Amino acid sequence: MKYTIKDVAKIANVSISTVSRVLNRNKGVSSKTRKRVLDVIEELGYSPSASARSLKTRLSKTIGIAVPDTFGDFYGEVINGVELTAAENGYNLIVSLNHHIIKEELAAVNFFKAKRVDGAILVTTLGDDDYIRSLIESGFDIVLLDRDPHGLRVDTVKTDNFRGGYMATEYLLKLGHSAILFIQGLSYLDSSRERFNGYKKALKDKGIEREEIFILEGDFTPESGYSATKGYLEKHGLNFTAIFAANDQMAIGAIKALNDKGISVPEDVSVIGFDDSYMAPYVIPSLTTIKQRREEMGRVATELLLSRITSRGKREKTPRQVIIPVDLVERESAIPIPSKRKEVNSQNIKNSQKIKGLKIP
Amino acid sequence: MKYTIKDVAKIANVSISTVSRVLNRNKGVSSKTRKRVLDVIEELGYSPSASARSLKTRLSKTIGIAVPDTFGDFYGEVINGVELTAAENGYNLIVSLNHHIIKEELAAVNFFKAKRVDGAILVTTLGDDDYIRSLIESGFDIVLLDRDPHGLRVDTVKTDNFRGGYMATEYLLKLGHSAILFIQGLSYLDSSRERFNGYKKALKDKGIEREEIFILEGDFTPESGYSATKGYLEKHGLNFTAIFAANDQMAIGAIKALNDKGISVPEDVSVIGFDDSYMAPYVIPSLTTIKQRREEMGRVATELLLSRITSRGKREKTPRQVIIPVDLVERESAIPIPSKRKEVNSQNIKNSQKIKGLKIP
DNA sequence: TTGTATGCGTTATCAC
């Protein structure tokens, strides 16, 4: 907490340049004096001042990450992947939350830009493309996560949302479902839109095109999945046999809403989510879902960023777009529609009878 | 990204000290020149170098937080509270994960100590008390979160775990349960132990003291709650009517295990958790639990830390131990035992019949 | 009210 390179030098009976050498390049120092210096460092518990060092080197050995919040599974696990990779490479992580407020995101980014960090990962960016463009043009290294490049020359890392949406829907179609509700997340996010596009495409490929009213609004929270489903049931009744929610949390909320109305999952309605969150195997019924590799997204984004940082000055790399593949995880919440089932047991009939006050078309 | 205070000074036709003054104390500068300087700053998009500034002031305006990981609800929300409060006060947050490995925690703390941060919040510390003691003695500001002081002169913030454990158990007792399983979390953590103590005390106050085999080992993950419960059922059968799990995730895992064995919650077994996590209202049945104010814990810890940091040099404050109160949140997963229920409907009987292959005492 | 000069703890350039 209080020793400087000077103290070390004095005690080790060498010059500060020698100490600096053993601290860094470790070359051009006789092994004898190196050992002596090292001993003193150890003894004093000395560690170099980060600020002095970065003032000189213009490198902070720190990267920033801007995320909306740390709730739910997604952001937390992304951060995990980022921190892990950063730490492995000797970088620290400054986390800035913007609470889904654009102004705060801009503030965070400006702060990042103020030389405090060597580069930044922007997750689920809210702001328009212009400020990102200006960031890039000013030579600031950034990578976008969970977002498309939108024509910008940036590195991006995203999940294969379209394919995930397609797979989920296709899976339900194969199970015999055709009346499939889609609960979208925040619709201004690329990730939500693409899952939606995958859903639409799968339906279209199957010749189904009508279902406008089947699109419910959500915001990725379980509350939104719950109330969207509840509202829909109260308005339209049970005129669907399956739900695809843009994330697991909304799927779980939807199941709860169905359950509250006496509708059984999966016997009456199949549900599929997106994420393969921590809780997905443990909810009842366990959730069939599209697995998104959240931690890996963080890892990859960090690797991209660090490779840019360390290659500064060399010729500019062309922007890279990494798309992380998804997998379908089959669990209990999605099953074939009754006509396709081997056996229809009494339990299902019983449950169906419980549906009251609903206009069943 | 590239202007310095010098550039600003030159363009504004003032000295760098004047610029510095408007940047900081903002006093002793005529409003005319201040405006001029401000304009130049604005125009250039200048922002002072953090490293230079902290080299000079010996303050980094950054605090660190060390947590095991960012999975589940607890740590993420604590971080949320910390970041919020830090940002409000102009501080940045460096997050360091130790992945439940002591060595990494020590590394993180040493790093924090290397002057990069003005203070640190240590969450759920793994390491022994000695290294924390040495930290404190060397004048480093820290606050411990989710952990007891263990006689150390540190500020701590924790949930009222004992009372939470007591309340949960007492609630079950009032519902008529007496055979209550306890699933503990990582038993080396204060928080888990105290919830356990609360459980034991409530039983004792009620004159129940025998239940050694009723204590199951868990580690706060849903997996552990699941497998502990499954293992117990396979070994002892259904010789209990309620479960108190040291967190919601394990409670949800336990419910899943019961469900897999054909045991209904809450009809056959009542379950109560701890946390009031994000998902608690949406699992089926919705989870009765003890609410832990995670974000507030983060807020309070940060306030304690910042107050220490800003009062450096003044006479030392005596350590403060803040205990955040808990609340019981009643939902669906815990109900009176059958003899205490107003009505026993056929549904319950039916469910009970489903229990097979279990030695029911 | 404003300007000048010094030093914070490093790294790097140059000598020796």
Add this chain to the structure above:
DNA sequence: GTGATAACGCATACAA
């Protein structure tokens, strides 16, 4: 192989 010394960008004591 080693040692002076000049920056890095800023805050501040001291002058003016």
